[in-house]
Amino acid sequence: MPDLAAVLERLDQEGLRLTEPRQQVVAAILGRTTPFTSAELWTAIQERAPSIGRATVFRTLDLLVRLGILQRIHADAEGGRCHAYLACDAGHHHHLICNGCGAVTDFTEDAALGELIHQVERHTAFRIEGHRLELVGRCPACQARGS
Amino acid sequence: MPDLAAVLERLDQEGLRLTEPRQQVVAAILGRTTPFTSAELWTAIQERAPSIGRATVFRTLDLLVRLGILQRIHADAEGGRCHAYLACDAGHHHHLICNGCGAVTDFTEDAALGELIHQVERHTAFRIEGHRLELVGRCPACQARGS
DNA sequence: GAGTTTTATGATACAATGTATCAAATCAGG
C-alpha cells in the first residue's frame, strides 16, 4: 500500500492538481487494508469532510483505479452490488481475501498460473490474452480464532 | 448448454411451475451461446412477449443461476455494469471467453489449478476456500480471421 | 369441474451505484 506522499507525487507527475478534496479522498482510502465499497468510503468521507460531493468521490476512485493505485475487484455480494475497491501496489499480482476478517494478501504464482494457461491453450487452441483470478479463504489468524 | 425440455424438467423436479412467462424467458436464453446482459435479454423478451414484466425476467434469471443452469460472470465493462449471464452446464468449471466474437469454451484444469492453490497455501498459510478464475483470449476462428 | 391453496406475475415504487451536465469555484502561471 503506497503512502499519501507517494500518491500525491504521482498525481503531480500526471499533471493533476493536488486539490483539497482529492487529498481528503486519498487520505480516507490509504488507511484501509481490506476491500471497501464506494458506499463505505462515501460515508467515511461525509463524516470527516461533509462538503465533498459524491461525484468527486467517484471521480477520484476512478482516477486512482486508472493510475493503478486502487484495484476494482468483483465479489459475489448480494443485491447486485459486486464492486469493491482495494488499495494495492502497482504491478501484476492477484489477491487472496480472507472470508473471516477481510484481510488481503497479494500473491503472484506466475509459474503455476503460466502452466495452467499453457495447458488450456493446448487443449482449446485459444490464444489466452488475459485472466482474472481471485482466491478467497481464511487467514492464519482467523483459522486459529475459529471464525 | 442444456435444452428447453431438460430445463423444464429440472424446474418440475424442484417443485416449480412451468408457467408461460418462465418458458418464454428460458426459451430466450437457451439459444444463446455467448454471454449476455440482463438488458439484452430484456429487450429480446419485450419483442417476442411484451406482456412479460421486468421483475419476472430478473426473477427467472436469479432462479436459473440458483439452479446452476446459468452462471453470473463478472466483466470489466464500462459504466459500472459488470454482470453478464451465461448458459452453461452444471458442475464446477471455468470459462474461456473470446475477445473477438464472445464465444465461450469451458475448461477444468483441476490439476494445474490445484497445484497453484497448494503453492499459495504453502506461501501464505491461508486456507483456500474458493476461487474465481476467468480467462479471456481469442478463439481459433478469430485468430485465423485476424479479428 | 368447483373451490381452495399455493405460487408466480406485473406494476409500481424504491435502492444502490455510477455517469452527464453545467455553472461556480479554485488552481497555476504570467
Next chain:
DNA sequence: CCTGATTTGATACATTGTATCATAAAACTC
C-alpha cells in the same frame, strides 16, 4: 491580480436490480 484550464458540487439521470402487494394462474382436493 488576471486569465485560462481544471475541478468541484449540485442536480438530474441511467442502469440494474429488489421489495411490496394486489391480482392471476397453477395445482391440488374433493
